[in-house]
Amino acid sequence: MDSSRIKEIRFSFIAFFFSLLFSFLIRFLYLWGTPLWFNTFPHASAHRFLLALSLYFLCCAVFFFLQLVREIGEEKKRFREIFFPSFLPAVLFAVLVLSGMSLQGLQRFAGMADTAFWFIVAVTLFSLRRKTPSRPMGKIMTLWLASAGIHFILEILSLLFLIPGLPAITLQFLLFSLCSLYSGLSSPFPLAENADEAAQLYGLSPREKDVLSLIMEGRTNEQIGEELYISLSTVKTHVSRIFEKTGARNRLEAAALCRK
Numbered sequence: 001m002d003s004s005r006i007k008e009i010r011f012s013f014i015a016f017f018f019s020l021l022f023s024f025l026i027r028f029l030y031l032w033g034t035p036l037w038f039n040t041f042p043h044a045s046a047h048r049f050l051l052a053l054s055l056y057f058l059c060c061a062v063f064f065f066l067q068l069v070r071e072i073g074e075e076k077k078r079f080r081e082i083f084f085p086s087f088l089p090a091v092l093f094a095v096l097v098l099s100g101m102s103l104q105g106l107q108r109f110a111g112m113a114d115t116a117f118w119f120i121v122a123v124t125l126f127s128l129r130r131k132t133p134s135r136p137m138g139k140i141m142t143l144w145l146a147s148a149g150i151h152f153i154l155e156i157l158s159l160l161f162l163i164p165g166l167p168a169i170t171l172q173f174l175l176f177s178l179c180s181l182y183s184g185l186s187s188p189f190p191l192a193e194n195a196d197e198a199a200q201l202y203g204l205s206p207r208e209k210d211v212l213s214l215i216m217e218g219r220t221n222e223q224i225g226e227e228l229y230i231s232l233s234t235v236k237t238h239v240s241r242i243f244e245k246t247g248a249r250n251r252l253e254a255a256a257l258c259r260k
Contacts, residue, residue, distance in 0.1 A: 012068040017180055019060035024173045026054040027114075031166045044103045051103075051110050055093050062086040062117055069124055089113040108159070115155035122148035140183045147179045198258050202246045211238040216255045 030050045038046040063086035070082065096109060125145040151172050157163040195216065199209040207228070214224045221235045228235075239251075248254040 009071050012064050016064035019057050023054050023057035055110050059087045059090045111159050118148050118152040147175050208238050208242050
């Protein structure tokens with residue numbers, strides 16, 4: 001995996017994090033209790049604005065999440081195929097506001113959008129997890145997959161009025177914070193400092209670690225065989241297993257798994 005793609009993954013993850021964080025905070029403010037001066041605005045326009053702002057950041061989170069999935073899975077979707085579906089809920093919300101829907105109706109629509117978001121996240125991560133053999137990335141996906149499932153259940157319970165909205169959003173925010181701390185803002189796709197650390201991260205055997213070290217030095221399979229006193233077929237077997245365990249598709253990506 002080259003460094004430019006890793007940078008894109010990191011940027012999309014950080015943008016996804018902050019978009020979802022702002023959406024959580026605005027929803028929390030709405031449910032906790034808005035300032036008294038909000039009541040001076042006619043027709044609850046200030047409360048509608050908070051709902052719209054929360055939904056906008058949720059749409060941003062959807063967009064960056066789909067960008068992240070595209071970059072990790074190397075899907076060839078075009079920009080408009082991600083942008084327009086991501087911000088469709090915001091457009092529908094604006095249409096509902098212009099049609100005169102009540103504040104309660106708008107709040108329920110926003111809740112349905114949140115529920116749909118976590119359902120999409122769970123389904124997408126489940127599909128992507130099966131295609132990603134990389135152990136560190138796989139662990140992060142598994143964590144977010146479990147988190148998305150819990151978020152989805154809490155949203156359903158909140159929509160059915162089986163749990164108050166404030167406790168539900170509080171639990172969601174705590175869960176979101178724990179997942180973000182684990183995966184790390186600066187490194188959603190773990191990089192090892194050297195071959196020894198890569199062996200620990202990806203579960204490489206000692207011999208596979210030696211082969212990876214030589215791949216990082218730019219050695220060919222024949223040169224690796226001569227260096228380690230093993231046959232060419234054995235070298236190819238080790239290289240194949242390195243690709244399988246790390247998720248690298250070629251020697252260049254395998255070499256880019258380490259910073260050094």
